[in-house]
């Protein structure tokens with residue numbers, strides 16, 4: 001399987017954070033050791049995993065040489081660890097963005113801890129910036145959540161281009177899959193767009209989708225991955241299926 | 254009423270663009286001359302208003318002194334004009350961000366055209382950056398769309414703080430209102446969060462909300478404001494009510 005996965009899409013509100021948490025929790029239930037890295041200044045993943053107001057990646061870098069991520073990584077559930085974010089993360093972008101090799105900062109610091117985990121999932125903000133580029137450079141797979149809505153098609157095209165440019169400019173070849181989230185099969189617009197997504201992106205679109213599920217929203221109020229909140233929840237079972245599918249994806253030779 | 258309105262929230266996918274377009278279209282139906290300014294590099298407003306691949310605010314600035322926004326402003330429907338965005342807009346952030354007074358760039362260039370319009374609505378990206386700060390500095394009201402979901406509360410608090418800091422640091426006092434969008438009244442989580450939003454933000458939360466409405470999603474496929482797509486659509490009538498409400502808001506003396 002893949003080892004480091006970036007969950008990204010510059011379109012906002014497509015379930016990047018929800019996918020990171022619930023795919024991560026599902027991989028953990030399959031017995032994998034999972035690190036969830038919150039690389040979004042808004043720190044929504046950290047809030048939902050109960051790690052608000054903790055040290056972040058940036059704090060560790062500032063604390064001096066050698067920077068050790070282990071000082072910030074917290075174990076939150078069986079097989080699940082979190083590298084939290086906080087508002088100070090905004091400073092890392094300002095500090096590193098104009099330096100040569102700024103896009104390798106995360107990869108470099110993940111190196112010493114990487115082999116402890118079976119999977120590292122990185123949540124990113126709704127933009128193409130320092131954080132998203134760092135996450136992509138540190139990953140071997142990108143999962144692109146998207147809603148089945150008109151503006152989504154525009155968005156997926158954009159991130160697909162970015163992944164292509166990264167491959168050409170740096171030689172870093174990243175595989176990617178598109179995950180349709182919050183799908184409402186009774187909604188005509190969703191069906192129309194779904195056909196267009198499949199037509200345009202073919203096998204890149206995972207044939208498994210995540211339904212719009214009120215149980216997932218409820219699970220976030222109590223800050224639990226949905227599968228811990230309600231074993232029978234539709235979205236929980238779908239994320240578990242997704243985890244099995246992702247684990248079975250072979251790296252290209 | 255207010256003249257220049259920023260529609261903002263760094264939380265992604267809360268209906269910023271949809272609110273800009275449909276509130277704008279409703280104000281136009283009430284006989285007001287409306288400029289929709291797309292200040293998001295993703296240019297979703299421009300795509301939905303049929304102004305893709307046109308000159309942007311940045312192109313006009315680059316074209317030389319004196320920069321005239323009228324060269325980029327397009328009339329798209331009765332009483333509705335658009336100042337489009339495109340991918341080159343990303344360059345304006347790089348170019349101006351480190352200059353003194355970078356946050357006044359938009360306000361300065363809107364000055365010559367401002368009085369032609371009754372309303373200027375500015376769409377912003379899901380982040381607090383050059384574009385959002387410029388929009389806020391040029392405005393006298395901020396409309397903050399939010400979903401009634403757990404993470405939303407965190408987000409509204411953040412943008413509320415930013416507006417406060419702007420007031421202290423620059424003396425620019427901006428009024429603001431919170432608009433709940435994509436509301437599903439059968440959803441238990443939405444009801445729980447709605448109560449929390451009202452409890453926490455009181456009269457700042459507009460008592461009028463926008464329902465989740467498949468007709469709005471369909472309207473975006475054909476690139477029309479929803480009230481032009483289906484006169485009877487729930488969300489269209491709600492945006493029209495919102496327009497009347499906004500038009501009636503008096504500036505504080």
Ligand SMILES: Nc1ncnc2c1ncn2[C@@H]1O[C@H](COP(=O)(O)OP(=O)(O)OP(=O)(O)O)[C@@H](O)[C@H]1O
Nearest residue numbers: 012013014015016017018126211212213264265402
């Ligand atoms: N399957 C689902 N069913 C119902 N609601 C969902 C589902 N997945 C996500 N949501 C809700 O949709 C909203 C957006 O999800 P989320 O915050 O994970 O998206 P995001 O892409 O991370 O957003 P941002 O761009 O702001 O980072 C959240 O309020 C979440 O509760």
Ligand SMILES: Nc1ncnc2c1ncn2[C@@H]1O[C@H](COP(=O)(O)OP(=O)(O)OP(=O)(O)O)[C@@H](O)[C@H]1O
Nearest residue numbers: 011012149265266267268269270271379464465466
């Ligand atoms: N009232 C509504 N009912 C149903 N769907 C809606 C409604 N308002 C917006 N949407 C849909 O929700 C999605 C998000 O809306 P929109 O793109 O306007 O949000 P945004 O805040 O501008 O997103 P971004 O943060 O990416 O700029 C869109 O696909 C849109 O079609």
Ligand SMILES: [Mg+2]
Nearest residue numbers: 016017040044
């Ligand atoms: Mg997120």
Ligand SMILES: [Mg+2]
Nearest residue numbers: 269270293297
């Ligand atoms: Mg938008």
